[in-house]
Amino acid sequence: MLIDWTHWLSVRHPDELLAFLWALILIDSTRYALSKTVMCLTDMAGDFYRWIRGERRQVEFTHCPTVCLIVAGYNEAENIRFTLESVWGSYPKLEIIVVDDGSQDGFFSQALQFAQSHPGVLVLRMPERSGKSPALNLALRYSRAEIIVAMDADSQLSENAIWEIVQPFADENIGVVAGSLSVRNAFTNLVTWLQAYEYLHSIFVGRLLSARLGILGIASGAFSAFRRTALEQTVGWDVGPGEDLDLTLRIRKAGYEIAYAPYAECQTNVPTTWRALIKQRFRWERSGIVRHHFRKHLDFADWSSANFRFGDFTVWFDVFFFNFLCMIGIVVFFVRFFLIDKPVDWWELLLTLYLCYLLFELIQVLAACIYSNYLRRDAAICAIFVFAPIYQIFLLWIRFIATIQEALFRKSFEDNFAPARVRESTWHW
Amino acid sequence: MNKNESQIPSSAWVLPFSERRRLPRLPLESPAIVVPIRPNLRPDWKNRREAHCLDLSATGLGLACKSNDLAGPIVVGVEGSRVKGYTGLELRYREHLPGEIRFGGAIGGVGEAILNGDHLSLCYRYGPNKLDLVFSQSVLDAWAEVGVLQQTGVDLVQLCPRCLGLPTFRPGCRNCGSARFTNDQLIHHFACAFVGPVQDFEHHGELRCPKCRTRGLIVGRDFEYVVGPYRCLDCHWHDMQLEQVGQCLQCRLRFPVGQAFLKEIPTYHVDRLDPLVVCQAS
Ligand SMILES: [Zn+2]
């Protein structure tokens, strides 16, 4: 089959191939693979220059504001102790607030037990499950620190994660710092391995690039830090799902910049079955582009508005173009390819596309490994990259269906992420 | 309380002295043992004397003994068919007869104080503000050693870790121990996820959300009440739970209950010689 393909390739005119692959080469690879290469080369050149001058690059934490870590969770009694142990005592001026969102599994008593033996831990409780946002807002009210770090109750922080995530706040313009997420159960099965690769690829390096380009528009709820004044200006979190995206965009609107701390790593468990993964991604995608970029925060793209900032527009445009238009483009391509054009050499074409994609993917793998602090682990995760194109297509279809569902039926407002009384009461953007 | 006393409601020990005096004096033939009390309140067991009872009233006891060079307070133990137990005696008279010496006295004195049921277990003492035994444990142990008292159990008291004074315990702030604290009444507005104190919502006689400015909020439909954590008015500490805080009544020290000094205090029992039982039975 491979020989067939090489033969097929050798008789193709380069123009023919270019006509088929132009979108991938011009759009996708420019945005992701080539720009990452440029970023890597620039950084390596910088390192080389410093090395020649005899300067050692050393990790030094110079900024040390007071920090309040908010851990909100629902029915996480099993994990909360490990989570708290991973953070307690890891930073000098740290207060910890645990919020129990009306759990029924002893989460509250587990957290209280920890607080009794560890000073500086406050445990709060919502009377009933109310969703993550009010729990975070409750904690915000009782925090006093300059920097608020929010993390999930089922995640754990790597060494120095809090030190890393507060460093960008030395710049007064920074309102939010996104932390990096890695997958703790990466090698459980194929599903988690693929997700681990995806996190490494799109969060660890992807956000590094977005932050460099100034178009980072999300700080994950699982681990991100906020300047207190920025949170006070936006009066905390709005109703979720997607409350992390929403808050990041609102803080941007308030005039702050978003930074990324790639080495502030939070380890989280990802879904272990396809079913759970699909459910999670439907939730994420429904509460993504349509709900926030196209409806609630469409004013990012409003040139006539007095608040219009070009920087904000690029954030919006990046999502609009690469997450929405490209998605539509790819869907249209597949529909045309299989239903209308039906070329006889279809598998040769697809294989070419696949290999081409794989080439660009390989560049990104190299980028991930260059920046990695845990090279052995990350290289092992990257070994799955040959499946990445198929996985990406799978995610793309989920995004496509979810986007349509949200656009037509506002499905994200039926999501049980927020309880019924909250869903019914809030504005259906 | 002495066990015997509590079992017999008409015990002599509950009657005032004037009433006890009116009760008749009875002849009584029972062997007795006389234990002198040393100045340090311990029993002088070596110098104990065999004796026998002559008569008994609710206020005193008459005894006869072969030899008697006793002076000062004594404890008398009597064991007969109708009567059994110990009592403290203050010697009042002595009469030398051929072959024996008769002596007697009033029930009371130091011996009575030692045998008093109230003094054999935990007792609050006002002056030094202490929760402890009236007589030192070593004194009571000495009496237990010779069989007059029996150790029956142990009480546990929590004392001030600084001065061993008596504390009170009450809920208070985990940080500073203050008893001045309040709870915030909060409102969770469903629509915008805002959580804030009720007073921030009150606006011209109606409830208005300070975040999203929605007016006329109705409980249950638009919002729910949330009870915030306790807030200490002295040090601004927040906590969902209060700590049991001890406060010493003597040196004013505040300390968490876990830091209290734990003291074991034994309790004792004595079989009391109850004259009234004898008097009424006859
Ligand atoms: Zn206090």
Ligand SMILES: [Zn+2]
């Ligand atoms: Zn509101």
Ligand SMILES: [Zn+2]
């Ligand atoms: Zn004291």
